Amino acid sequence: xxxxxxxxxxxxxxxxxxxxxxxxxxxxxxxxxxxxxxxxxxxxxxxxxxxxxxxxxxxxxxxxxxxxxxxxxxxxxxxxxxxxxxxxxxxxxxxxxxxxxxxxxxxxxxxxxxxxxxxxxxxxxxxxxxxxxxxxxxxxxxxxxxxxxxxxxxxxxxxxxxxxxxxxxxxxxxxxxxxxxxxxxxxxxxxxxxxxxxxxxxxxxxxxxxxxxxxxxxxxxxxxxxxxxxxxxxxxxxxxxx
Amino acid sequence: xxxxxxxxxxxxxxxxxxxxxxxxxxxxxxxxxxxxxxxxxxxxxxxxxxxxxxxxxxxxxxxxxxxxxxxxxxxxxxxxxxxxxxxxxxxxxxxxxxxxxxxxxxxxxxxxxxxxxxxxxxxxxxxxxxxxxxxxxxxxxxxxxxxxxxxxxxxxxxxxxxxxxxxxxxxxxxxxxxxxxxxxxxxxxxxxxxxxxxxxxxxxxxxxxxxxxxxxxxxxxxxxxxxxxxxxxxxxxxxxxx
Numbered sequence: 001x002x003x004x005x006x007x008x009x010x011x012x013x014x015x016x017x018x019x020x021x022x023x024x025x026x027x028x029x030x031x032x033x034x035x036x037x038x039x040x041x042x043x044x045x046x047x048x049x050x051x052x053x054x055x056x057x058x059x060x061x062x063x064x065x066x067x068x069x070x071x072x073x074x075x076x077x078x079x080x081x082x083x084x085x086x087x088x089x090x091x092x093x094x095x096x097x098x099x100x101x102x103x104x105x106x107x108x109x110x111x112x113x114x115x116x117x118x119x120x121x122x123x124x125x126x127x128x129x130x131x132x133x134x135x136x137x138x139x140x141x142x143x144x145x146x147x148x149x150x151x152x153x154x155x156x157x158x159x160x161x162x163x164x165x166x167x168x169x170x171x172x173x174x175x176x177x178x179x180x181x182x183x184x185x186x187x188x189x190x191x192x193x194x195x196x197x198x199x200x201x202x203x204x205x206x207x208x209x210x211x212x213x214x215x216x217x218x219x220x221x222x223x224x225x226x227x228x229x230x231x232x233x234x235x236x237x238x239x240x241x242x
Numbered sequence: 243x244x245x246x247x248x249x250x251x252x253x254x255x256x257x258x259x260x261x262x263x264x265x266x267x268x269x270x271x272x273x274x275x276x277x278x279x280x281x282x283x284x285x286x287x288x289x290x291x292x293x294x295x296x297x298x299x300x301x302x303x304x305x306x307x308x309x310x311x312x313x314x315x316x317x318x319x320x321x322x323x324x325x326x327x328x329x330x331x332x333x334x335x336x337x338x339x340x341x342x343x344x345x346x347x348x349x350x351x352x353x354x355x356x357x358x359x360x361x362x363x364x365x366x367x368x369x370x371x372x373x374x375x376x377x378x379x380x381x382x383x384x385x386x387x388x389x390x391x392x393x394x395x396x397x398x399x400x401x402x403x404x405x406x407x408x409x410x411x412x413x414x415x416x417x418x419x420x421x422x423x424x425x426x427x428x429x430x431x432x433x434x435x436x437x438x439x440x441x442x443x444x445x446x447x448x449x450x451x452x453x454x455x456x457x458x459x460x461x462x463x464x465x466x467x468x469x470x471x472x473x474x475x476x477x478x479x480x481x482x483x484x
Contacts, residue, residue, distance in 0.1 A: 078320070082324065082390070086383075111397070137397075137400060138396070138397050144390070147393045151378060154377070155379075155383070158379060210377075
């Protein structure tokens with residue numbers, strides 16, 4: 001399994017629980033801090049040759065790399081998130097990788113949170129749900145880049161049949177959910193549920209999917225039904241319990 | 243009105259019928275052939291400063307510029323179609339332009355034409371319709387770039403309220419529809435209907451729209467109902483009549 005952007009927070013959540021389960025090759029543009037537990041490639045995802053070598057022989061690719069800042073400027077989004085994703089997904093599709101898991105983001109649909117809908121949207125009794133069939137409405141250029149990544153995934157799936165899933169990751173935190181932040185509680189994803197969700201992305205059978213990556217929060221405006229049905233996602237955490 | 247990519251075929255169809263009706267500023271990276279009938283700016287749409295000057299004082303922008311080749315390589319799509327559209331739509335939104343019309347493409351949804359659906363899809367009695375509410379499925383990297391452009395349009399509309407319409411242009415030809423090419427007949431757009439559709443995009447009131455730009459062909463798998471309802475599009479041509 002190749003994990004790009006391995007040194008980021010999603011990578012940490014995944015490796016902490018799945019580090020032993022799979023034979024990982026990690027890729028990050030930053031060198032490891034300390035001695036890594038796995039094969040580690042220092043490369044930028046826009047480096048076509050390095051990426052081509054890194055996907056060689058991999059059954060699956062989990063693509064997390066990219067500028068993680070919601071406020072990332074366009075030039076960085078264009079290079080790191082759009083061109084970087086094209087480089088990785090094209091290399092994976094060409095190498096015959098079987099499963100491709102793309103870390104998309106809640107920012108792909110952030111503009112659904114209109115003044116008319118919030119803050120009620122973030123509360124338990126509000127019934128509005130996004131389920132991944134709606135047309136994206138990004139709330140920033142970072143979100144535009146994530147939608148472009150999803151579109152690239154769709155294209156390469158249609159071209160090659162590579163199983164591809166885009167996970168719109170919510171608000172990932174290591175311990176308890178965000179405090180005094182209703183939006184963050186509504187889209188909370190615990191480390192435990194994050195690792196489980198990506199494990200399901202590596203184990204389940206699917207064609208092309210867009211799913212929301214949040215815990216089973218009482219507050220929610222993202223449906224996790226599709227992730228349950230197609231991936232067998234069975235989250236254990238709920239931000240209301242904190 | 244600013245018209246980018248003015249020297250292309252869509253620009254030709256628009257200017258032939260609407261050249262006199264509006265006060266145009268044309269922009270193209272190629273110099274005009276002969277003496278232009280309108281103010282003409284030679285600039286690349288990725289040139290931020292030139293674009294900022296070009297949108298200055300414009301009520302509307304019709305953005306046609308980009309690499310027009312369905313087989314355009316990724317580097318050109320990334321620069322000309324994705325970065326170029328970001329440059330133009332951001333400049334328009336920032337300058338307070340009221341209407342932004344983006345020439346998208348049938349290639350944004352080309353991968354719906356699966357082996358199971360074609361060639362029946364292209365025939366009169368087939369009832370399958372795409373209407374713009376479906377998630378895009380591009381058939382090439384050019385189509386990926388057009389979807390990215392639509393997503394940028396959605397973002398800037400949500401940010402600023404600028405009226406924005408994405409027209410998924412079909413198969414535009416000057417005289418008769420494509421011969422012995424069912425797909426081209428199904429998505430045919432006559433020059434006359436093309437000019438009329440863009441005129442409606444400049445005249446109608448709307449928020450954010452995705453519409454299909456085809457004539458009223460008997461053969462069709464793109465719905466033109468949304469264009470009729472929201473824009474008042476009333477096409478005169480039909481590929482069956484040739």
